[in-house]
Amino acid sequence: MGRHDVNADAKRVFDTITAGGAVILPGDIGYGAGASSSEALQRLFVAKKRAPHKRHAMVGNYELHREVHELGSREQEIVDAITLDADLPLCVVAPYRADHPVVAAVEAETLAASTVGNTLAMLVNGGRLQEEVVRLCHQAGVPFLGSSANLTGTGTKFRVEDIQQPILDAVDLVIDYGLRKYHHYRRSSTIIDFSTMEVVRIGSCYDLISDIMARQFGIRLPVDPGREALPSGHLREQTAPAT
Template identity: 40%
Template structure:
């Protein structure tokens, strides 16, 4: 007989009140702090103020030429991203039918009220030209945080919780001590569901022309789904 697991994972955070954790994280971020949270694809480090984002870039040794992304949900993407009908249908199907994590790159509405509270430096370092990268559907805590930040009108930005070029981290213990020390709150849900030997994080697709920005976690499943459902064949 197979015994039920009692060990939490990012996809099944047994013993964790995810909604309360999302509130705790948002309170820290709204206060100018930095958070490390578990995603299905990797652990992430987040902020929403200029001071927090500067701290993240510094501890990650990340170039400002390499923008962060927004941690959002379908509602935030619908508000901010400029997508045609097919792209909207693909976004919805990847979330609701395939239940896959992915990041969208697309043109965004810079004048949307959702961005009114975002400091100029934060927006500048979290966008590239007319486009914004937004991570979607990356696990229970990600989704709870995305919903809460959207409701509060306080978008959250960040990247993987590791120093640049060192590969994504799939447990808190793997994250460099300097990176952990930069956080004001660390949420530990055990090992990431999509942990892999290549150090990959989320797959990133440019929804303007369906080019692959980064072939990451669940890439084969994403491409197979797009080909079967929408006749869209993309390659790394």
């Protein structure tokens, strides 16, 4: 018992995913399940009973976001106000650099399942452990992708004991840090597509994010109808266009 050893836990996660495994790890917005290899990510997809059109998100940090995403100056200002000034979690959807070493290291089938057109979703400010894992991955040129650690449609889990057994069985390592920081929102990350300035999903800290965008940038986001009316928070599916 005692304090969590974040650096040691991050190394365990890094070693597991670089060996081709899958992990469950804590984030401020709930528990996530992630991997690097296509095989491990597919295993998670099957365990989650996730529809094929659903996208992976890249687990990132601010530095990786700046290197990978290509945003206009105003859009970047908004991301900076939310993630740097207010230190809030945000999943940023934006055009990306396919030639960035971390993106280029994503296997073709995984990249196809992680992008929509010319955009890639990346979580920024996922929490201290995720930040350290991403730092190690970034340094090694290793991608880290995933989604929430739950059966599809059952909502984000904020304690390991609430994660369903098929998800636990699909991973090689579970890191348990107890109840997560933003559990009171009962939703995963807020996702904003900065290529269209649309809210993809209403999630954690949406009230604070909405206030920043209205007060500082004059942008009024859709009103949250509440969890009873919109449990998932999705206003738009982050999916590939129909063909």
